[in-house]
Amino acid sequence: MTAAPIAVALDAPDLDTAARWATLVTPHVSTVKVGLELYLRYGPDVVASVRGASRVQVFLDLKLHDIPATVRGAARAVARLKPSYLTVHAAGGPAMIREAVEAAPATTIAAVTVLTSLDDADLRAVGIEGPAPDAVRRLAALAVGAGAQALVCSPQEAAAVRAEVGPGITLITPGVRPAGADTQDQARVATPEAALAAGADLLVIGRPITAAPDPGAAAAAMAAALRKFPGERPPGTPRHG
Numbered sequence: 110m111t112a113a114p115i116a117v118a119l120d121a122p123d124l125d126t127a128a129r130w131a132t133l134v135t136p137h138v139s140t141v142k143v144g145l146e147l148y149l150r151y152g153p154d155v156v157a158s159v160r161g162a163s164r165v166q167v168f169l170d171l172k173l174h175d176i177p178a179t180v181r182g183a184a185r186a187v188a189r190l191k192p193s194y195l196t197v198h199a200a201g202g203p204a205m206i207r208e209a210v211e212a213a214p215a216t217t218i219a220a221v222t223v224l225t226s227l228d229d230a231d232l233r234a235v236g237i238e239g240p241a242p243d244a245v246r247r248l249a250a251l252a253v254g255a256g257a258q259a260l261v262c263s264p265q266e267a268a269a270v271r272a273e274v275g276p277g278i279t280l281i282t283p284g285v286r287p288a289g290a291d292t293q294d295q296a297r298v299a300t301p302e303a304a305l306a307a308g309a310d311l312l313v314i315g316r317p318i319t320a321a322p323d324p325g326a327a328a329a330a331m332a333a334a335l336r337k338f339p340g341e342r343p344p345g346t347p348r349h350g
């Protein structure tokens with residue numbers, strides 16, 4: 110049975126919990142995602158801990174955003190951990206994105222367009238010209254032009270982004286919630302099925318799985334639901350390299 114194109118966000122307060130979640134979900138999903146909380150607390154060792162002995166892909170969601178030389182150094186530093194994906198903020202600009210791509214040639218550089226926690230009012234407040242779908246498409250085109258091989262956007266924008274950047278780019282969508290689930294701090298959300306239908310390649314899902322009484326069973330159920338979905342593609346393997 111193939112693993113579902115889901116990246117489980119291991120946003121755990123400690124390494125033991127993250128490693129336990131990873132062990133429970135990896136039979137069912139293609140990818141586990143390490144974010145700032147774990148990486149800042151435990152550093153590079155966290156990657157080996159969540160990878161364990163499995164073949165699961167590791168997604169390093171560090172959302173790098175700094176001057177180009179600094180991002181080059183940071184991307185080079187984490188490239189040796191061989192993550193399948195590394196995130197940078199598209200708003201860091203084309204020169205910064207190019208440096209990340211060059212510094213981590215074996216890793217898919219995923220550019221975050223507009224955080225899925227932001228709505229149109231938030232964009233106005235921080236001075237980004239919206240509405241969100243327009244800002245996302247603009248940043249997506251900029252990032253792909255600079256060499257990003259993947260984009261992070263909400264499932265609500267996935268179809269428009271696909272139309273903008275074409276078929277060769279991996280679309281990664283957080284902001285995924287099963288129907289009726291609490292959206293928590295996410296503003297632009299859709300169901301897993303809607304995300305796939307919109308053309309997403311890899312669905313980032315955290316709390317709906319990790320806060321479940323049995324994260325392994327929750328991941329298995331979501332994977333099974335996606336398998337029934339006629340639009341499902343092969344597991345979210347990077348489209349490049």
Ligand SMILES: O=c1ccn([C@@H]2O[C@H](COP(=O)(O)O)[C@@H](O)[C@H]2O)c(=O)[nH]1
Nearest residue numbers: 118144223224225283284313314315316
């Ligand atoms: O725009 C973005 C970019 C990254 N994320 C990350 O995805 C997960 C989502 O977790 P949930 O518990 O499913 O809300 C989290 O690690 C974020 O840092 C995002 O949500 N939006």
